[in-house]
Amino acid sequence: MHPQPPRRTTHAYGTPKNRLVYDRWGRFGRPVVLLHGLFYDRTMWWPVAAELGDSCAAIAVDLPGHGDSAARDDYDVTQLAEDLAVLINGLALHRAPVIVAHAESARLAETFAAAYATQAVLTFQDTPAEPPETTRELDTGDLSGVPELYRQFAVARHDDALLAGYRSWFSPPAHSEPRPDAMPLRLSAEGSGQARLGGRFPHLCDAASFAALLRTLR
Template sequence: MHPQPNRRTTHAYGTPKNLLVYDRWGASGRPVVLLHGLFYDRTMWWPVAADLGGSCTAVAVDLPGHGDSARRDEYCLDRLTHDLAMLLSRLDLRRAPILVGHAEAARVAETFAAKYAVHSVITVAGAGLDDVPEAYRQFAVARPDQELADAYRERLLPRQTTATLQVDLGDSFPHLRDPAAFAALLRNVR
C-alpha cells in the first residue's frame, strides 16, 4: 500500500462579521502559517502547502475581504492579528508557528510576531510572474478591488519597524517558482 498524498481540508473560524476561511494540510510538525498579499487569496499557497503537509502543519488563511473570508466594516491591524491568534489557538498547534507573509501581508506577520509567540517570520515579494512556471501562474491571479485596497492601505499597511526574527526572501513568488524548494526551506528554518 502506498502512502496517501497530503490532503487539504477547508475550515472557517469566527462569526459572519469576522469570518476567516483557511485550508489546512497535515496535523503534526512545525506549524507554518501562510498569509497572502493584497488581492490574492489562500489558493496561492496550495502548491507549497501540499509539499509541507507531510512534515509540517500548513495553514493558509484568506485575509478579510479576500477569497472566502468576510469583508469587514473596518479593517484594523490589531483586530486582524487578534482574530488570527484566536484561530491559531483553536487549532491546538502546540508549537510557535513560522509565519510567511506575501507582499503586504508581511506587515500582518510582523505585527502578529510583535504580540504573539512565533518561531520566525519570512517575507516574500509579490510582483512579477516572469520566473514562475506557467503551471503555477494560476495560483497567482490578482483580483483588484479599489475599495478593499483603500481600506487595507489606510488601516493595515503603514510600515513600522518591529523587532522580529525575520528572513526576507525578497524574490517575487519564490513559493510558486519552485514549490518543493520553498517547502524545503521552510522545513529547515531553525
C-alpha cells in the first residue's frame, strides 16, 4: 500500500517583508478561504478544514504579524485584500472563493468581496465598537462549549504593538458595492439563524456543523 500524502500542507507566498503563510487542504471543489480574527492564527481553522474532507479546497491564512506571517509597517486592509487575491489566483483554483471571517477579519472579507469575484462571505462574532486599550482587555468569550482538545486554538496572543497596527480594523467594515460581476451572498453566523452553532467560536464548538454550513455555500 502506498502512503497517502498529508491532507494539510503548509506554504508561503510573497517576499520576506510581506510573506503570508497558509495551510491548504484539498485541490478540488469550491475554494474556501478561512480568516482568523486578530490575535489568533490559522490553526483555529484546523478542525473545520479537516471536517470539510475533499468537498472543498480550503485555505487558512495567517494574517500579517500573526502565526508565521511576517509583520508589516502598515496593515492597510486594501493592500492586504490585494495580496490575498494574488495568493488565491496563484493557486489556479478557477472558481470564486467562499470567504469565511472570524471577528475583525470581517473587514478584510468585505474589502476583498467588493473588489474581487467571491462566491459568498460568511462572518461571525461582532467586532467591538471601540478597540481595547491593551490586548489583555480582549473578551475571549466563554470556552465552555469548546471541546477541550480544541481550546488550544482559541487562545489569543497578547501584543499591544500589533493592536496599535490593526486599530483601524475595529471599526465596522465598509459595505461598498461589489463589482457587477461579483455579487456574493453575505451571511452572518449569528444573523442567519446559525447562533445555535455556538458563541464566539462556533467553528470550534461544533466543527462538523460549521463545515456542513460551508458546504451549503458552494
